Amino acid sequence: MSDRTPRASGYFRTGYAQEMALTKTRLERVSLFTFIALLLVYPYVASAFYLDLANQVFLACIGALSLMLLTGYAGQVSLGHAGLLAAGAFTAGILFKEFGAPIFVTIPAAAVVGALLGVIFGLPSLRLRGLYLAVSTLALHFVVVYLGGEYETKRGFSTGITIDAPVIFGFRLYGGKIWYFILLAFAAATLLICVNLLRSRTGRAWRAIHAHETVAEALGISVAGYKLLAFVISSAMAAVAGALFAYYRSFVSVEAFSLFLSIQYVAMIIIGGMGSLLGALLGALFVTLFPYLIEAALLRLPDAQSYAGVLFAVNYAAFGVVMILFLVFEPQGLVGIWRRIQTYFLLWPFKHKPVAGARK
Amino acid sequence: MQLAVNIIVLSSIYALIACGYVLIYRVSRVLNLAHGELMMLGAYLLLATASSFSGNPFAAIAAAVVLSLAVGVMVYVFLMRKMTGEMVLAAVLTTVALGILLRGVMVLIWSAQQQYPGQALGFSNPAIALPGGGRISTFAAILVVITALTYAALFIFLRFGRWGVRMRAAGQNPLLAAQRGINLHAVYALAWGLSTLTGSVAGMLIALDSGLTNTMVIIGLKAFPAALVGGLDSLVGALVGALIIGAAEVLSIQYIDPLLSDVIPFLVLIVMLVVRPWGLFGTREELDRV
Numbered sequence: 087m088s089d090r091t092p093r094a095s096g097y098f099r100t101g102y103a104q105e106m107a108l109t110k111t112r113l114e115r116v117s118l119f120t121f122i123a124l125l126l127v128y129p130y131v132a133s134a135f136y137l138d139l140a141n142q143v144f145l146a147c148i149g150a151l152s153l154m155l156l157t158g159y160a161g162q163v164s165l166g167h168a169g170l171l172a173a174g175a176f177t178a179g180i181l182f183k184e185f186g187a188p189i190f191v192t193i194p195a196a197a198v199v200g201a202l203l204g205v206i207f208g209l210p211s212l213r214l215r216g217l218y219l220a221v222s223t224l225a226l227h228f229v230v231v232y233l234g235g236e237y238e239t240k241r242g243f244s245t246g247i248t249i250d251a252p253v254i255f256g257f258r259l260y261g262g263k264i265w266y267f268i269l270l271a272f273a274a275a276t277l278l279i280c281v282n283l284l285r286s287r288t289g290r291a292w293r294a295i296h297a298h299e300t301v302a303e304a305l306g307i308s309v310a311g312y313k314l315l316a317f318v319i320s321s322a323m324a325a326v327a328g329a330l331f332a333y334y335r336s337f338v339s340v341e342a343f344s345l346f347l348s349i350q351y352v353a354m355i356i357i358g359g360m361g362s363l364l365g366a367l368l369g370a371l372f373v374t375l376f377p378y379l380i381e382a383a384l385l386r387l388p389d390a391q392s393y394a395g396v397l398f399a400v401n402y403a404a405f406g407v408v409m410i411l412f413l414v415f416e417p418q419g420l421v422g423i424w425r426r427i428q429t430y431f432l433l434w435p436f437k438h439k440p441v442a443g444a445r446k
Numbered sequence: 447m448q449l450a451v452n453i454i455v456l457s458s459i460y461a462l463i464a465c466g467y468v469l470i471y472r473v474s475r476v477l478n479l480a481h482g483e484l485m486m487l488g489a490y491l492l493l494a495t496a497s498s499f500s501g502n503p504f505a506a507i508a509a510a511v512v513l514s515l516a517v518g519v520m521v522y523v524f525l526m527r528k529m530t531g532e533m534v535l536a537a538v539l540t541t542v543a544l545g546i547l548l549r550g551v552m553v554l555i556w557s558a559q560q561q562y563p564g565q566a567l568g569f570s571n572p573a574i575a576l577p578g579g580g581r582i583s584t585f586a587a588i589l590v591v592i593t594a595l596t597y598a599a600l601f602i603f604l605r606f607g608r609w610g611v612r613m614r615a616a617g618q619n620p621l622l623a624a625q626r627g628i629n630l631h632a633v634y635a636l637a638w639g640l641s642t643l644t645g646s647v648a649g650m651l652i653a654l655d656s657g658l659t660n661t662m663v664i665i666g667l668k669a670f671p672a673a674l675v676g677g678l679d680s681l682v683g684a685l686v687g688a689l690i691i692g693a694a695e696v697l698s699i700q701y702i703d704p705l706l707s708d709v710i711p712f713l714v715l716i717v718m719l720v721v722r723p724w725g726l727f728g729t730r731e732e733l734d735r736v
Contacts, residue, residue, distance in 0.1 A: 163535060210716075214723050217477055217534060221674065222719045225712035232709040239705070345667075349542055356539060399553035406547025413540045414528050 108281065129266045137262035139375065144269035145331050146370035148276045150354040152323035154366035155280055158355055159289065160316035161296030162211050163220040166227030167351040170321045172343035173203050174328025176234045179247040179338035189252035189259070193329050200325020201318045203230070208317025212310050215299075227348055235340040246339030249332055265334050272330060276323055280363055283319070292316055353405070357412045359419025368420040376408065377401045447580040449700060455586045457692030458593040462648035463669035464676070464684040465600060466641035472679040473617045473637040476526065476537045480545035481645055482666020484521070487548055488514040488646020489563065489653035489662065490556050496566040503567040510650060511643065518642025522635040530634075545663075553660055564654040571655060585655035592651065596644055600681055613637060617679065664708065668695075671715035677728020686726055690714065 099105050109115045129137055153167050174196040181187040181195055203226075210222040238244055251260040259268065283289050291312045294302040303309050332338045350373055358369020380401055416422055430437075463485060470478045478484075492510040499506035525544060529537040564571055564585070573581045604610035615623040616633045624630050649662065672691040676683025691711045698706045724730045 210719055214719060217538060218719060218723050220535070220538070221477075221670075222716060225671070225715045225719070228709050228712040229716070232705070236705060346546070349546065352539065352542075396554055399550045399558075402546050402550025403554065404550070406543045406545070406550060409543035410525065410540060410547065413536055413543065414525075417532070417536065 106285070125270060129263045134262055137266055139378065141262060141265055141269050141334060143371050143374045144266075144273040145327055145334065146351075146354065146374045147273045147367055148327035148330070149324055149351055150358065150366040150370040151273075151276050151280050151363060152320040152327070153351050154355050154358075154361075154363060155283070155292075155323075156316050156320035157352075158361040158366070159284060159296060160292035160313065160320075162208070162313060162316055163216060164207065164223040164320075165220045165345075165348050165352060166207065166223035166225075166230070167324055168343040168345065168347035169223075169227030169230035170200055170203060170207070170324035171328035171331065171347070172234050172340065173230050173321075174200055174325030175332035175338045175343070176237065176247075176328075177325065178329035178332045179249055180237065182249050183241075183243070183247055189254065189333065193326060196325045196329035197322040200322040200328075203325070204318035204321025205314060207321060208314045211313050211317065224345075224348075227345065231340050231343055234338075234343070238340060246337055246341070249336045249338065251336060252333055259333070269330060269334065272326070277363065277367070279323075284363070288312065288315065350405075353409050355419075356409065357419050359421030359424075360417075362419075362421045364424070365419050365421040368424070372420060376405065380404050447576070447578040449696060451576065451580040451582050453689075453693045453696045454590060455582065456696055457689045458590045459648060459652060459665065459688075460669040460672040460692055461685050461688035462589070462593045462596060462651075463645055463666055464673035464688050465596065465681060466645040466648075467670055467673035468676075468678060468681055468684045469600075469613075469637050469641040469644070471673075473613050474526075474634050475534060475617075476529075476541070477534075477678070478541045478638075478641065479538060479670075480521075480541040480548060481641070481670070482663040483545040483548040483552070484514075484518070484642045485645040485649035485666045486658075486660065486662045487517060487552060487649070488642070489649035489658050490552055491517075491646065492650045492653065493556065493561060493563045493566060493658065496563050501568075503569065506567060507650070511647065514646030515639045515643045517646075518639040519635045521642065522631075522638035526634070526638065527631060549660065549663065558660050560657050560659045562653075562657045563650070564657075567654075569654060583655055585651055589648075589651040589655065592647060596647070597681065597685060600640075600644075604681070609633070609636060668708070668711045671711040671718075674715055674725055675718045677725025679729055680725065680727035683725050683727030 099110075104110075109118055128140060132140065149167060149171060153164065156162050156164055177196040177199045178192040181192045187195070207223055207226050211219050214222055238246065251258050253259070259265065284292075291302070291307045294305060294307055295309055295312055299309055328343075331342075335342075354369035354373045355366055356369070357372055358367070359365030381397060384397065384400060412419060418425075463481065466481050466485070467478060470476055470481075488510065491513050492507065495506040495509040495513070496503070499509060521544065525540065526537065529540050569585075571583050571585050573583050574587060575581055602610075604614055612623070612628045612633050613636065615626070615628055616630055620630055623633075645666070649666075652658075652662065652665065668691070669688070672688040673684050674687070675690055676685065676687025691714055694714050695707055695710045698710045718725065
């Protein structure tokens, strides 16, 4: 994977080991470790509310990364991501309710269910493309959510399934701080898996399929296999995110997995910037925090109390506007803005982009 | 008998909404996922005009219909026009975003409570007894008639109307159409206008029949499988698709499980996508990639 931005002043790599290194310059290493240190210190300084926000962001990051693999890299559009999250959450919930299964059974089980669903979600992709595929995943979302709702009503959990805090080696996983580290670990692991998948043969195959299916086939890539693989991996990750979501909230209900959630995930990868893992993270951060920002902004207005009842409507409207603005004016997403800033400082005091590294 | 009546009414609802999806897709290859919201907007527009034209219900309806046409044209001119030349998927996601925006705005303006534009206009909605023992509410009957009229009008318009021919031409080959002097933007705007108009009429009639809440969007979304099963670019297909979806839904509610009502259209949709993705009457097209 070649760099799209000139990060150092030249190309100094002399061996494969350097080529494969995740961080390439000292600045990158330093900023990475600073960032990790900040993440580790954060739970000790943040209040419960901000801790919850961070946890939500981590959950969204896992979901957004998995969708980014599928849509941003493999080019398979999915409007049914919430269905996969729901599947994971319900797997965890049902296994817990019916069998009292511990967390180290339910989470792998959620991954397996997600992978199986990924095959089902992915099968249409062998015949359908683009729009039609999006529609088929949309339809599957409704089916999965219906099955979850059916379980809820038939088993008498019509308001939702409650899950107890999981216990590992006699240690109860409860409270924002513990979950912060668990979710951070999962998000980081997901990110590492994604990064390494994309650097490997699989990632290159996905991008080839995205660029041109026929050519990819002609190059000897098993298009059907890699497409299904994309769906399987992405769905398994999403299902794990769903299961974690269920444990974190200690509550599962179909209400939480509406079509709007699917759209939010799509919005994350659009707003973040298609075809970039950093974009998925930025998008997850933005979309998760957005409603809280709106709320905070509304509360600053005069007679704030009168807005309390319509807050969700304001959120909807503002979210729609932001999504439209990004689609129309900044199709590259937040990553596009980030890269522009980066380039500006790299080239300072000059303004011209280098021709060779010119970006689309 | 009542079952047959239910099927026909539900199918008419789906058919009237589905022709909106078909119009836009056929002309511009864009899937309008905000159609449900636009339909609901039509119903709310009727509510708004009902209060300003009190005492003259038909003027209120006419005003709402004209307004909805204007809304459709404006959506194209101010939003979708910017998406021409972009990826199809970007355009579709723009309509999704538009839908979310509209939903929020509608709740802000009209609140999320159930409302009855029929009462506001002073209409009553008595049930009509049909020969054979079925019953149908007046507005449901009107809806069936209007669906039939709308389809007849659209067939004639697309077949013989000057603008109808232009719309078909633009749908078949936009480049050639533009080179032959067809104003593509005008054609697309007209398609959006007409689509919103038919959707809004459906929304108004449903609202007059059974009241208006913000859950109406679901009906619009469920009409989408009808359009796709028939073939996204075929009006006949939309009609047949609506009949299939309507029948499947009513029968499964009757004989299997009422909870299925929200899923059946999408199950049919999946089956259709697997078997024949371009629909019963649709053109087999090169399905494009992202």
